[in-house]
Amino acid sequence: MKKFINHVDDFLAESLAGFAAAHADLVVLNNEPVFVRRKVLKPGKVALVSGGGSGHEPLHSGFVGHGMLDAACPGQIFTSPTPDQMMAAAMAVDTGPGVLFIVKNYSGDVMNFEMASEMSEVQNAIVLINDDVAVEDSSYTTGRRGVAGTVIVEKLVGSMAESGASLEQCKAFGDRINKCTASMGVAFTSCVVPAAGTRTFKIGDDEIEVGVGIHGEPGRRRAKMAPADAIVAELLSAIVDDLKPQPDAELLVLVNGLGGTPLGELYLLFNSTRAWLGQRGLNIGRAQVGALTTSLEMAGASITLSVLDDEMKTHWDSAVHAPSLRWGM
């Protein structure tokens, strides 16, 4: 295993310390329990708290900041954070109107966030993200997994919260975005979890895992390597079958790198995506290309589509200032 690590047990602490130091203008790192919070809170604003296993950076810590999250709770690599992290984070960032927990659908995360939700003295609600159309049920999930669509929910609901919406409104908006958002990914290689030291799964030099999960969970099928256009067609067919957008629908497209795939290939995927959508009369209203929800150094990518409405467009375009997503300020 070749990674920039001193001791495996210290990896997360040292990485978070570096993150907090690099972005000291925006975030503060809390230890015992561990969470990252906005340096300056906005009194009276519904607070957004997310979290999950580490290894998906910049998700979630990289999205703590103005117009997105108020706090993120990082677990160990690919391991849920604990309820005490979530409760302490919620307590730290609530200024009165309550906390919305944004939770990716993995059994451990769901169990722990639900426990935190029940035990917390802070008024709260949960939005559950399950945008991955690849498979029903998976290694760590009952029902569909939550993947890169989470970034879209965090951006849009973050903007709505910033504009002064209530907890109820934010929760309803989050649920609505989740329903009109779908993703699917493909892996060329496995990642290596530092504590394991070996590849999560084996895959041949000419094989790809279509519908892979962001922890290396199996997808729909193991296939032979194929041209980008064919891979994109398979991913988009599954996504569009699920979303069933109207013929005049306007879409938000997120081409997401899983960690080990060069940016130039992600732009090529976006090019294939817009060709495929264009042939079907589907319009791209907004686009984002980059590694926003990763699986350590896994080579591969995912595509996410959201069916946009005017409210979503407004909240997508609004200013955001987080370590890994910034515009308008």
Add this chain to the structure above:
Amino acid sequence: MKKFINHVDDFLAESLAGFAAAHADLVVLNNEPVFVRRKVLKPGKVALVSGGGSGHEPLHSGFVGHGMLDAACPGQIFTSPTPDQMMAAAMAVDTGPGVLFIVKNYSGDVMNFEMASEMSEVQNAIVLINDDVAVEDSSYTTGRRGVAGTVIVEKLVGSMAESGASLEQCKAFGDRINKCTASMGVAFTSCVVPAAGTRTFKIGDDEIEVGVGIHGEPGRRRAKMAPADAIVAELLSAIVDDLKPQPDAELLVLVNGLGGTPLGELYLLFNSTRAWLGQRGLNIGRAQVGALTTSLEMAGASITLSVLDDEMKTHWDSAVHAPSLRWGM
């Protein structure tokens, strides 16, 4: 070879088409000859034109925009662009006060940019970047290589040009930044150039290449895998030996991913970097962590330091709006 590609020969064109479509608010792609230019030029501003082999994305196309480059000329992967690309780009973005070519020190790039500089009817000057302290002379270079320090030059001189400085002032500023900027990298894996289809170099499962070039050129030594702190100490020792910063110097630190290294590891490297610098009384004035100058999917990273002065800090902090670097607007 597993990459998101349709046909190797079409990779660059399709990737650039996707890039231009994703950032149509900012850039325009010119074909025959190929270059990326700002959509809206600022009349009377010195124009900055860079370029080089592709495969280092987001360098350079991702830095075309307000406060940075006016045009970028992408060559084939790891291959210099041609003089006609550079001359056409210069002609397209010059609004009168001339063009500054920002060139990384590789023999092919230098030869072609010098030819473009001589043949161009546009008033112009060249800033040559040679920030890599790893080795004197290399596979494709006489003298030191130009690597991630290029991003710093592009940001700072871009800001100065935006503020209305003359071609002479921009050239002098670029040369000055280059002199106070030094970098060194390390690779864990090779990348695979699509047209070759095989790894550029072989490296053992327990080996690292210390001082690697951004095309996989040999560095100072092939070493055994080591803790992050030890790797950082070796890179920073070489950089600081070269820069010889004053004891009260304020530094710009860029921890740059080479493509295949997760963001969490880059933040850990930044943490090691600030500890090492802190022990020597060196202050970090500005910091940037991310994959800005890559070598396709190579796992590894580089560290760049610039010795800051007030003028450099002002131009670092100024607004920038390019596809891959954005703040203040």
